[in-house]
Amino acid sequence: MALTWGESYLGRVRASVGDTDTIFFVGARTVLFDDEGRLLLIQRSDNHRWAIPAGAMELGESMEQCAIRELWEETGLRATSLTPYAFYTEYTYTNQFQHTYQQVLMSFVVHSWEGELLRQTDESVDAGFFPLDALPGEKSLIIDEALTDLEEFRRTGRLVMK
Template sequence: MPSWEDSYLGRLRALTGDEPVLLTIGARAVLRDPGGRVLLIRRSDNGRWALPAGTMELGQTLRECAIREVFEETGLTAHTVTPFALYSGEKPHTNVFGATYQHVSLAVRVDSWSGELLRVTDETLDAAFYPPGALPGDLAGSVPLTLGDLARFESGEPFRLV
């Protein structure tokens, strides 16, 4: 795994600085255990609970991005994923490091996975499975939105394009 500075986005930020809004593309993943609990990670950059997610690297597909992010942030290996929503209308936001982005993010459901959960990684302060009705406080805003869209998709509604 390359360092952030060596990643595509890190190298691009080194050229542009924090000022311009950059358009990024990536993936977020909903991974559930056999009991239906949702895997959340506590991000090391802002301390909030979120779904495993991140930005694509050059030469990578969105599927590969989702699988890589799950592994990097949890130690779990996602084997199959199903896309259910694409979020492209999110307003630009400034991260804790002062850089501003507008994200395009594909949401996927992890259909099969293996491995042992790592609660702490280079990118996470903690990771745990939570019942959908009892999520922790300090939750990223994308979590309820994504879980709601997954529930709609699983009830038969079409892929959501936002």
């Protein structure tokens, strides 16, 4: 069962620090392609943008465990094999609630998974697999970077660091 925002580590830290200070957001993202080369996207419930599954790490989790949990919570799919390909630490982001975070994120590419895709969850209002040349609606700004960095990782075999 997914934690509520208030129960999550990040929600508790934000509540204790307040709304104005910048805090670290530590988390993971997943990029998953089906057998037809289509990209898995969710339509987020908070801002309705199409995005790759992602979220904040909880205490006691590894980055990999965070990636697996977030994918499962947002899609009903559980990664059984995944590889980290990019690590981001230089970005600061302010969300729609005017909370500012310095992001510490790892992106993973999922090689295999199990389960059945849920189109709606507590964190998503829709989900599906889409051809790269036909991505839906308003999309998250990080999709293009995540895909470009995956291409670089595949080309060089080296973790992308930003």
